[in-house]
Structure formats: C-alpha cells, structure tokens
Amino acid sequence: MLVEIAGLNIVFAGRNGPHTAVRNVSLTLGTEKLGIVGESGSGKSLTARALLRLLPPAATATAEVLRVDGTDVLQASERRMQTIRGHRAGLVLQDPKYALNPVMTAGAQIAEAWRNRRKGTRREAREAAIDLLAQVQIRDPARVADCYPHELSGGMGQRVMIAMMLAPDPALLIADEPTSALDAPVQMEILNLMEDLVSRRNMGLMLISHDLPLVGHFCDRVAVMYAGRIVEHLAADRLAQASHPYTRALLDCLPSLAHPRPRLPVMTRDPAWLA
Amino acid sequence: MIVVDDLRIRFGDHDVVRGVRFSVEAGGSFGIVGESGSGKTTVMRALAGLNDAWDGYLQVAGVPLGRGRNADLHRRVQMVFQDPYGSLHPRQTVDRALSEPLLVQGIGDVDRRIRKMLSDVALPAAARFRYPHQLSGGQRQRVAIARALISEPSVLLLDEPTSALDVSVQAEILNLLTDLRAERQLTYLMVSHNLAVVAHLCATVGVMSNGEMVEILSTEDLRAGRTQQPQTARLRALSLEMN
Amino acid sequence: MIAHLVDRAWLLSDSPQSRAQAALGSAYRLWCDFRANGPAFLGLVVVVILLLAAAFAPLLATHDPLIQNLGQRLQPPSADHWLGTDELGRDVYSRLLFGARVTLGIVFAVVVLVAPIGLAIGCIAGYYRGATDAILMRVTDIFLAFPRLILALAFVAAIKPGIGSAVIAIALTTWPPYARLARAETLVLRDADYIAAVRMAGASHRRIILRHIMPLCLGSLVVRVTLDMSSIIIFTASLGFLGMGAQPPSPEWGAMIATARRFLLEQWWVPLIPGIAILVASLAFNLLGDGLRDVLDPKQD
Numbered sequence: 001m002l003v004e005i006a007g008l009n010i011v012f013a014g015r016n017g018p019h020t021a022v023r024n025v026s027l028t029l030g031t032e033k034l035g036i037v038g039e040s041g042s043g044k045s046l047t048a049r050a051l052l053r054l055l056p057p058a059a060t061a062t063a064e065v066l067r068v069d070g071t072d073v074l075q076a077s078e079r080r081m082q083t084i085r086g087h088r089a090g091l092v093l094q095d096p097k098y099a100l101n102p103v104m105t106a107g108a109q110i111a112e113a114w115r116n117r118r119k120g121t122r123r124e125a126r127e128a129a130i131d132l133l134a135q136v137q138i139r140d141p142a143r144v145a146d147c148y149p150h151e152l153s154g155g156m157g158q159r160v161m162i163a164m165m166l167a168p169d170p171a172l173l174i175a176d177e178p179t180s181a182l183d184a185p186v187q188m189e190i191l192n193l194m195e196d197l198v199s200r201r202n203m204g205l206m207l208i209s210h211d212l213p214l215v216g217h218f219c220d221r222v223a224v225m226y227a228g229r230i231v232e233h234l235a236a237d238r239l240a241q242a243s244h245p246y247t248r249a250l251l252d253c254l255p256s257l258a259h260p261r262p263r264l265p266v267m268t269r270d271p272a273w274l275a
Numbered sequence: 276m277i278v279v280d281d282l283r284i285r286f287g288d289h290d291v292v293r294g295v296r297f298s299v300e301a302g303g304s305f306g307i308v309g310e311s312g313s314g315k316t317t318v319m320r321a322l323a324g325l326n327d328a329w330d331g332y333l334q335v336a337g338v339p340l341g342r343g344r345n346a347d348l349h350r351r352v353q354m355v356f357q358d359p360y361g362s363l364h365p366r367q368t369v370d371r372a373l374s375e376p377l378l379v380q381g382i383g384d385v386d387r388r389i390r391k392m393l394s395d396v397a398l399p400a401a402a403r404f405r406y407p408h409q410l411s412g413g414q415r416q417r418v419a420i421a422r423a424l425i426s427e428p429s430v431l432l433l434d435e436p437t438s439a440l441d442v443s444v445q446a447e448i449l450n451l452l453t454d455l456r457a458e459r460q461l462t463y464l465m466v467s468h469n470l471a472v473v474a475h476l477c478a479t480v481g482v483m484s485n486g487e488m489v490e491i492l493s494t495e496d497l498r499a500g501r502t503q504q505p506q507t508a509r510l511r512a513l514s515l516e517m518n
Numbered sequence: 519m520i521a522h523l524v525d526r527a528w529l530l531s532d533s534p535q536s537r538a539q540a541a542l543g544s545a546y547r548l549w550c551d552f553r554a555n556g557p558a559f560l561g562l563v564v565v566v567i568l569l570l571a572a573a574f575a576p577l578l579a580t581h582d583p584l585i586q587n588l589g590q591r592l593q594p595p596s597a598d599h600w601l602g603t604d605e606l607g608r609d610v611y612s613r614l615l616f617g618a619r620v621t622l623g624i625v626f627a628v629v630v631l632v633a634p635i636g637l638a639i640g641c642i643a644g645y646y647r648g649a650t651d652a653i654l655m656r657v658t659d660i661f662l663a664f665p666r667l668i669l670a671l672a673f674v675a676a677i678k679p680g681i682g683s684a685v686i687a688i689a690l691t692t693w694p695p696y697a698r699l700a701r702a703e704t705l706v707l708r709d710a711d712y713i714a715a716v717r718m719a720g721a722s723h724r725r726i727i728l729r730h731i732m733p734l735c736l737g738s739l740v741v742r743v744t745l746d747m748s749s750i751i752i753f754t755a756s757l758g759f760l761g762m763g764a765q766p767p768s769p770e771w772g773a774m775i776a777t778a779r780r781f782l783l784e785q786w787w788v789p790l791i792p793g794i795a796i797l798v799a800s801l802a803f804n805l806l807g808d809g810l811r812d813v814l815d816p817k818q819d
Contacts, residue, residue: 254445356711367730
C-alpha cells in the first residue's frame with residue numbers, strides 16, 4: 001500500500017478553543033487513482049497535506065495509522081520526510097504560478113529535481129529534463145526548457161510542474177485541485193495526461209477536487225468528504241448510484257447542458273451527516 | 276437594451292477584442308463563453324465603463340456610451356464580480372457597502388432600502404453590520420449582488436459570478452439570480468467559461484474565441500447541438516462529457 | 519452604549535446591531551491581538567508613561583529645570599537630586615521630564631506634518647498614475663536623494679537654529695518614504711474589484727481616494743510612522759547634539775548629551791542619563807511599531 005490512513009484527526013488551535021477540521025478519516029491507496037471530493041472547508045486538502053507533513057503550524061495531526069510508502073509520517077525524522085517529499089511522493093498544486101521558482105527556467109527546475117535523486121552531470125540532467133517535458137506532451141521541449149515560468153501559459157505551467165514532480169520517479173502523485181485554475185479544454189488535457197502517466201508508470205494518484213463529475217471521470221475510486229469526515233466511499237463508475245444524500249445533492253445541484261431545469265435543487269444540510 | 280457594434284480593444288500592440296457585435300433586448304439574458312484570454316471579460320468591463328480604451332459603438336438603455344465618466348451610466352448598469360473575496364472592501368461593513376451607492380447617487384430612505392435589499396437577496400438582517408471576513412463566500416456574493424441592485428439598475432453585468440463558489444452555493448446563487456431577474460425585469464449580460472452555467476441562466480449564448488465572437492445562438496440550439504462553428508461544438512462536447 | 523464598552527460578548531458579537539458596535543467590535547479584536555503580543559504591549563506602556571511624564575512634568579519635577587546653582591554642579595544622584603545635577607547645577611531629573619516635552623513635541627509635530635502629506639501625495643500619485651504620478655514621484659525622489667542630516671543642517675543653518683526649524687527640517691526629509699509607501703499600496707488597491715464597484719456606483723475620484731483607498735493605506739502608514747518615531751527621536755537628538763535643534767537652556771535630550779559630553783569620563787552619569795532616556799523612548803516606539811505591524815499589516819491577514 002502506498003498510503004494507509006486510519007483514524008486521522010486534524011485539530012486547529014484557535015482563539016475560541018480547538019477546532020477539529022478532519023475527523024476520523026481512514027483510507028488506503030495502492031497503485032490506483034483515488035479521488036477525494038468535497039466543498040471548501042471539508043478537510044480534503046488538509047488530509048493530503050498531513051500525508052507529507054505539510055500542515056500549517058496551528059494544526060496538529062493524530063492518527064492510529066498514517067503511512068506513506070511504508071513510512072510512519074507521525075514518527076519519521078524530518079530528514080526522512082524530505083526524502084518522501086522529494087523522491088517518493090510528488091505534490092501538484094492548483095496554481096503553477098506560485099509553485100514554480102520565477103527566476104529559474106523550467107528546464108533548470110526539472111533538472112534540479114532530477115539531480116536531487118540521481119547522480120548525473122549537468123548535461124545528463126538537462127537531457128532528462130527535456131525528455132520529461134516531452135513525456136508531458138510539450139511539443140517543443142527544448143524551447144520550453146529555456147522558458148521562465150512567466151513565459152508559460154497556465155496549462156503549460158502545470159505540465160512543467162508535473163514533469164518536475166515526475167523527475168525523481170515517485171511512487172505516489174498527490175494533485176490538489178490541479179486544474180481548477182485552467183479552462184475546460186486545457187483541464188481535460190492535463191487530467192488525461194496525468195491519468196496516462198500514472199497508469200504507465202504504475203503509480204498511485206490522489207486527486208483532490210471540488211468537482212465530483214470530473215473526479216468520477218478520471219479516478220477508480222472516490223471518497224466524498226463533508227465537514228472533515230468521509231461520508232461516502234465508492235467506485236467511480238457507481239457515482240450515479242451514490243447512496244449518501246450529500247453525494248447525491250452534490251451531483252444534483254449542478255446545472256446541466258443536457259437536462260435543463262428552471263430552478264436548481266438547493267442542498268439542505270442534514271445534521272445527521274455529522275454523526 | 277444593450278448594443279455592441281464593432282467593438283475593438285487594444286492593450287499595447289495586442290488586439291484583445293476584434294470587432295465584436297451583439298445586442299440584448301430589454302429583459303433579455305445574454306451569455307458570453309470562451310476560454311481565458313478570449314476577450315470576454317474585456318468586453319464586459321468596457322460596457323461597465325471601467326475601461327475607456329475602446330473603439331466602436333456601445334449603447335446601454337438607449338443611450339450611447341461616451342468615454343470618461345458616465346455618471347448616469349451607473350444608474351442603469353451595475354456589475355457583480357467574479358471573486359467574492361476581492362470584491363468587498365475588507366474594512367467596510369455590509370451596511371457601508373450597500374449605503375455607498377445610495378449616498379453617492381443621492382437616493383434617500385437608506386435604512387429601509389438596505390433592509391429590503393438584504394431580505395431580497397436572502398441575507399439575514401443580522402448580517403447587516405458584519406465585515407466581509409465574517410461572511411461565507413456565498414454570503415459575500417449575495418452582498419455583491421445586493422450592492423449592484425440597490426440603486427435599481429436595469430442592466431446587470433455578471434462576471435463569472437459563481438466560479439469561485441462551491442457547487443451547492445452556486446446553485447443557490449443561480450436560483451437567486453433567476454428570481455431577481457423575473458421580479459425586477461432585469462437585463463443580464465453574463466460572462467463565464469462554464470457553458471452549463473451560462474445556458475442555465477441565459478436565453479442566448481455568444482461564443483468568443485481569440486477576440487472575436489465566432490457564433491451567437493439560442494440556448495435551445497446549443498442544447499440540441501445545432502452549432503455552426505467548431506469552437507462551439509468543442510465547448511459543447513466538453514460540457515456534455517463532464518456531466 | 520458606554521456600559522457596553524466593558525461587555526466582551528457585546529463587542530465580540532457575530533451580528534452587531536449598529537455601525538458603532540461593528541467598528542468597536544473590530545477595534546476590540548485588534549486590541550486583543552495586540553494585548554497577546556508581550557513586547558509590543560510593553561512598548562505601549564512605556565510610551566504612555568513617557569507621554570504622561572511629559573504632560574505632568576511640572577507636577578512631577580522636583581526642581582525648576584532652568585534654575586542654575588553653581589554650588590551644586592555635577593552632583594551624583596542623591597535624595598535631593600534624584601539623577602544628579604549638570605554642569606550648571608540644574609536638576610537632571612527635572613530637565614529630563616521637561617526634555618520629554620521638547621523631544622516628544624518635536625516627534626509629534628513632525629508626524630502630524632508629515633504623515634498626511636505623504637499619504638495624500640502617495641495616494642494621488644498611485645491613483646491617477648500617468649503624468650501626475652511621474653511629477654509627484656520625481657519630486658519625492660529629489661527629496662529622497664538628499665542626505666538627510668545634511669539637508670536638515672543646511673536648512674537649519676540657512677534659517678536659524680531652534681525647535682521650529684528642527685521640526686521643518688526633519689519633516690522635509692521624512693515625508694518621501696511615506697509617499698512611496700502609500701503609492702505602492704494604492705497601485706495595488708486601485709485595481710481591486712471593490713474599488714471598481716465604487717467607481718460603478720458613480721463615486722468621484724476624490725471620494726474614492728479619501729473614503730476607500732486612504733483608510734486601507736492608513737494601517738501600514740501608522741506602522742511605518744511608529745517605527746520611524748525612534749529614528750526621529752534620534753535625529754532630533756542629533757540635531758540638538760550638533761547645536762542645530764533646541765537651543766540652550768531648553769532641556770532637549772540631545773542637547774543635554776552634547777553639553778555634558780565633556781564630563782563623560784569623570785561624571786559619566788550626566789551624559790549617560792539622557793542617553794538612556796533616548797534609548798528607552800526609541801526602543802519603546804520600535805516595539806510598539808512591531809506589534810502594530812503584526813496587527814494592522816494587511817499582508818498578513
């Protein structure tokens with residue numbers, strides 16, 4: 001198993017006492033594609049960040065089991081965590097503008113990520129970077145390698161980000177809203193690309209998104225989070241038969257091109273969902 | 276109600292909008308879809324009087340738009356912005372945000388109008404003296420809608436009004452916009468990259484690509500697949516695939 | 519209303535019933551954040567004590583700060599002269615108290631003169647951009663280009679040494695950074711959607727700048743001014759030390775050090791005591807400014 005989580009709680013210390021943002025979350029991930037879906041504040045991003053020990057300072061994570069690639073994240077040394085973050089698990093964030101170093105070329109950043117893991121000359125690293133750019137289906141990889149992040153479009157930046165994350169050959173890719181800043185057609189291209197790379201390299205993918213249909217489209221399994229809890233966990237192709245009222249409401253309140261309705265159903269939140 | 280004819284906008288030596296023309300009748304609803312960089316928001320900001328660097332002809336509520344300050348334009352046209360976190364002044368209460376248009380335009384009866392407007396957008400009266408940081412994203416967008424409507428304009432410009440919101444909140448805001456248009460006989464011009472959202476709210480859809488409006492068609496034609504241009508067909512196919 | 523000011527629940531209410539309650543509640547939250555910052559609170563306490571000492575100097579002083587008593591010159595601290603006497607036998611403790619009036623008076627006069635000018639110039643330049651911005655910022659650059667102390671010295675020397683000239687000289691060299699700061703903030707704020715919304719409401723440029731942009735620039739300006747107060751204190755003291763600020767027998771702290779520096783080796787407490795006063799005052803303003811930055815700086819919201 002790449003990821004094992006059992007009984008994960010994340011608590012924030014606040015002015016008005018502690019606030020539990022993630023409550024008793026358990027899930028596992030092998031070499032497959034798992035989607036975690038929820039609205040803002042549902043704890044989906046925190047859960048993913050806890051795996052890499054990247055929580056904000058005010059948050060504390062406790063769990064019965066919290067393992068990434070066999071390492072106990074709660075016990076591991078900072079050095080060990082750096083190896084995990086750099087080599088074993090890649091993290092793709094929403095906006096490549098903030099995740100890429102603005103004063104380094106795309107090629108140099110990918111080459112650096114590659115050299116972190118393997119020993120090699122500068123020339124080998126650059127060749128590897130260009131090869132990775134080609135793998136993320138950039139048409140002119142040698143030219144893009146010499147571009148600075150501000151010279152790249154959103155979709156292109158996200159491809160560079162993915163190439164950088166793939167450079168150390170990780171076993172797990174965590175993507176936190178990787179396409180929400182992109183236009184629909186580019187969004188599809190990026191997700192298709194990630195799906196393809198993950199399948200070919202036999203990796204695990206954790207895709208975090210607020211977009212339930214999108215996640216259903218690309219993942220094998222979907223975990224639906226609500227107010228810090230996983231309320232439903234199901235195979236992606238069974239989304240249409242979802243049993244939890246929250247999951248159903250999430251699907252139902254979307255406007256649809258195919259099925260027009262004069263009014264959209266409004267979600268009524270049942271306190272029982274918090275049980 | 277809105278006439279846009281041969282609108283051209285340049286930023287530096289880059290043509291952002293290249294000869295766009297469309298019109299919206301009174302009480303109508305027109306949606307512009309297109310990818311980012313297609314120029315859709317630029318068209319809207321010119322109509323809002325927020326950008327003077329345009330060429331061509333713009334007319335709102337029977338009056339042609341001039342450049343510079345259009346004091347009476349703002350009685351007829353108001354706008355709801357995309358990001359509810361950036362469209363409310365961080366140090367001003369809801370009350371202040373809503374009273375500002377009334378004070379500026381010399382409209383009296385401030386207290387009653389604010390209370391009425393809050394209830395019209397389904398905000399609790401208790402929200403009146405809160406600051407933006409004390410409100411949720413959906414509540415902020417309701418405040419932004421209330422601020423736009425409190426001076427009783429006839430045209431409402433909607434710039435991606437739900438794209439920063441959770442889908443359950445998006446449904447509530449879309450319903451609210453539907454109701455408000457019916458109650459107040461408003462004319463809507465909406466910009467979005469989400470075809471399903473535009474089709475939900477608008478009767479007519481214009482597709483923009485690369486600074487041009489490549490196709491204008493009715494929502495029924497769009498739903499039925501009677502599209503003329505490949506860009507439209509592609510957007511439609513994507514939207515159907517994801518639903 | 520007054521009774522509510524001590525009512526925590528009323529202040530922290532999530533649904534205030536009036537503008538006043540909302541504003542007070544928001545101020546109270548800032549106060550709570552500020553209170554939690556120990557050093558900043560200490561800075562505030564010291565500043566308040568200094569202000570009180572300056573305000574009530576005639577009541578607190580044990581002697582007249584100007585009366586000389588040559589038989590009692592350069593006395594070490596004693597029951598009669600708590601901090602000793604200077605070279606003319608004047609009571610150092612009393613001079614220190616009255617000196618606080620001069621020093622803090624200069625500091626506040628400078629701030630009152632400089633902060634609104636900097637804020638106005640910066641906001642106008644940043645809001646209108648274009649030619650207005652270019653002209654105002656070049657003027658700012660000219661003032662910024664002069665070495666501060668030399669400009670002040672030249673100015674004071676050209677007119678006549680004294681507190682009034684010192685205030686104007688310090689003010690002349692202090693406003694440009696505030697204009698820069700306000701302009702930088704305004705450049706970001708003017709393109710915000712909420713400013714576009716006020717423009718669409720039909721508000722005049724004047725109204726937008728005064729009521730919507732300036733209040734947002736005010737936070738960082740207050741922080742910057744508070745942090746600068748320590749350097750104004752030191753600058754005032756420097757001018758006094760060089761004989762270009764307050765003139766004898768006025769008990770300005772810098773001038774006190776200047777006249778007492780001859781006794782640094784034998785009667786070291788005479789120059790040391792005003793030195794400590796300068797140190798404590800500037801440190802207090804610095805701590806206070808640091809704390810205000812944590813609370814007010816919008817970048818950390």
